[in-house]
Amino acid sequence: MGAIEGMDVGRFGVWTFDFEDQPASMMRESIQELEELGWPAFWIPERDGREAMTHAGFLLASTERINVINGIARIWSREPRWTQGAALLLADAYPNRHLLGLGFGGGQPGAKPLQAMSDYLDEMDAATSANPLPKAPMRRLLAAYGPKMLELARDRSEGAHTYHVTVGHTAQAREVLGDGPFLGVEHAVLFETDPGKAREIAREHLHVYFTTKYNIAKFLRLGYTEADIDGGRGSDRLVDDLVFWGDLDTIVRKLHDHLEAGADHVGIQVLGIQPGQSAMPRWRQLAEALLPQRAAE
Structure with a gap:
């Protein structure tokens, strides 16, 4: 199946809204522990005011190995040339550790998602800058669900990121994408x-x-x-x-169903955490169960 050349995001990663309302010090401590636990990838949305590119840059600067993936950076939040410039800087500063996930993100009234995304990519690709090109390439991923957007993701990015979908959809998405492109699937879990x-x-x-x-x-x-x-x-x-x-074993078994259906990676969103509390105990449990380097210790 698909892979991202030069990047190893592993089979499982952390996908969370938690950092949207946490102070920087807590974010730093949390992602550093996740890195120590062995999580290879950390997915961040763009929803309540945490701007996607500065958010990614802060997390990359706070860590040494973990990959940071925008899941997603909304195309309506910034002009294409500024997205391109920011992503190039992150690729230069943190080679092979940042993946720019782009998405329609609700969009604007009357806008057609497929055309809007295609136009946005055109403008990104046409953007010029005096900044030097990074030695490691800037890589992007598209939020995609329907066959046309999946085809666009296949043809103009590393692959697709899906959100709130079923295992059945993962199989359908893999069929559209083919064997080469990357397919990263978010799925929510609840202990x-x-x-x-x-x-x-x-x-x-x-x-x-x-x-x-x-x-x-x-x-x-x-x-x-x-x-x-x-x-x-x-x-x-x-x-x-x-x-x-369900319990840990049930959750782990169901998460593997996505991999069997054709996903390359599953970003896991933990639900059921009370305000002011941390999901870290659950991430520790999941690391022990899902990450090979943890299982070998």
């Missing part, structure tokens, strides 16, 4: 064995995705029905497919 409690927490996280048109359309294309959407609540079947809950 809760009580079905009622687990689904309640999962539904709270998923509600916004069950109430936005383009996400609903995504789930319907996967074969779910309006009854599965359930007015924004989500059926047990849909909730269970989007959030892997």
Whole structure:
């Protein structure tokens, strides 16, 4: 399957919103511990004001080995030439450690995602700069779900990043991408064995995705029905497919299903952490179970 030349992001990584509201000192301590635990990749979104490129730069400067991946940098947050310039600087400063994940990110009213992304890439590729080119190349990844965007990711980037999808979608995405391009899949997990409690927490996280048109359309294309959407609540079947809950062994087994379906890498998002608390205990457990260097110790 796919690989990113010169980068080793491993089979599993950390994907989290947690750093969106943490002070810099806490972010630094957390990512340094994740690096020591052996996590090879750290995925960051762009949602509540943490600007994607400075965020990535801070995390790279705080560490020595871990790869930092934008999952995603929104194309509406900055002009293409500035994204290109920032990514080139990070590639120069931290060779083979930064992967620029680009996404539509909700977009602008009336904009067509595929055309907007294609135009953005055109402008990035046409941008000129007096800054020296890095010795290690700048690499980019596209957030993609539908076949046309997956084809664009295949043809104009290292591959695709998917978010809130099922194992079935991973198999479909691999078929579109073919064997060469990279496929990185985010999946949420929840350490809760009580079905009622687990689904309640999962539904709270998923509600916004069950109430936005383009996400609903995504789930319907996967074969779910309006009854599965359930007015924004989500059926047990849909909730269970989007959030892997249970004990450690159950979660680990389900995460491997994505790899068997064609993913190269799974970015794991831990849910169920109370405000002001850290998910680090869960990352430690997952590191022991998923990372080969930890298992060998």
